[in-house]
Amino acid sequence: MNETNITTAAPILHIENMTKLYSNGRGVRDINLDIYPGDIVGLLGPNGSGKTTIMKVVVGLCHAQSGVCDVFGHPIEREYEQAAAQMSCLIESPALYENLSAEKNLMLAARVRGLGKQDALNALHMVHLDGYERDKVGRFSLGMKQRLGLAIAMLGDPKFIVLDEPINGLDIEGIVETREMIVRAAREKGCAFLIASHLAAEIERTCNKVAVVHEGELFSFTTMDEALRRSPTLEDYFLEEVRKKRGGAL
């Protein structure tokens, strides 16, 4: 899984000393992270550690106070359109219009990307929601909304995809299919992924790199192989890292 050449390719995502603090003083500090084509990076961390915050800065929903955040070589804030042209995301619960049908929700995203109705229907088919295109999203189940959110994120073959808890609410089949889809897109098309989850087992199966976030700080960004060489499972690795950090801080 570790065949990407780190030294030659330009990074898709480059974060350097990025700090984002909310008005209540919480947030993330001094984040450094580089993602290259074909990487599937897992962000692992407890609740409230700042995974979503990092992702929101990366996709331009939140503005960082300081530091660099470049996507495809473009600073996300100043050159948003160039940076976001090949990026897509699913952050927290999918952002859907409940009073619109599934197809209309997809069309809202498709039109901006210059795609048509057929692309929208293909995306629906990919997440097995065909037959529901005319149903109002407000009447969808949790997992169906999640599937629709994934369909929107995969629309138009983006090269960099940010997924926050992608398998939240999905059934067993959905989990397996999502994982396969991610791995396939990375291997065949060189897509890069940034995936947040608090399920260590899922990250271990999907990702080839792992970053641990804890209390607003990102530490130990390594390859999955390296992490698994040090500890028997990713869960053990995570607990060890966090303990090391706590010990060091005390």
Add this chain to the structure above:
Amino acid sequence: MQLFMGVFRGEIAKLAARKKYIVFLVIEVLICAIVLLVQMAVEHASGIGLRGLNLRMMLLGFFISIYIPLIIFMGACDLFSSEVSENSMRASLMRPASRFKVFFAKTFAVYLLGVCYLFALFFVTVILEIIGGSSLHGFFSSFGAYLLDAIPLLVMALMAVFVNQLTRSSTLVMLICIIVLVGSYVANLFLPQVGAVLFTSYGQWHNLWIGTTLPFGAMIMKIGMLLGYGMLFFCGGYYIFERKDM
């Protein structure tokens, strides 16, 4: 441009999917029909010809100063504050269109909604007058009046969008907008000097142009004032929208 049109069509689609706008359009038509019927009944009973007052201009005053602003406030709430509070605003901001394009498309969609109601009023009243057997005198000058009144409507839309940036509660936004609207009408009534510098006093903008001979200088000043309000609301609204964390 393709990017902007994509966003803009999406905003229009969102407004069109809300049935209440159709209902309000039907109510508009009904109001017109009722007024025409009352007018004809009065004419019939009293024998006094009221045909001099054409329906188009009579109803324009009411709709432009109350009904259409309310529709615009509602549209602005639907596309801004309710989206923020329902967490669907993120959907627009996660697409590869800049925040400026999103803001501009939404604002323009809100304005277009008001303009649709305005011209729907024109065509409905014209059709009703034809059915009622009126002569349609002054057709072009009244059309001109409608066109002129579409201009201050833009400032109304910009104001509503601006207020939407201040809070995420649509109820509060509606309340503030209505207070501003009604407050300025009241101020206009009791303190005409104050009213003259408020943007809402241009609700019946056409009155300034048609049938009166205002000095050129005063005209320029009024246009400038309207422009100033428009710029202020647009820039202020965009400034807040651009900086917001979603």
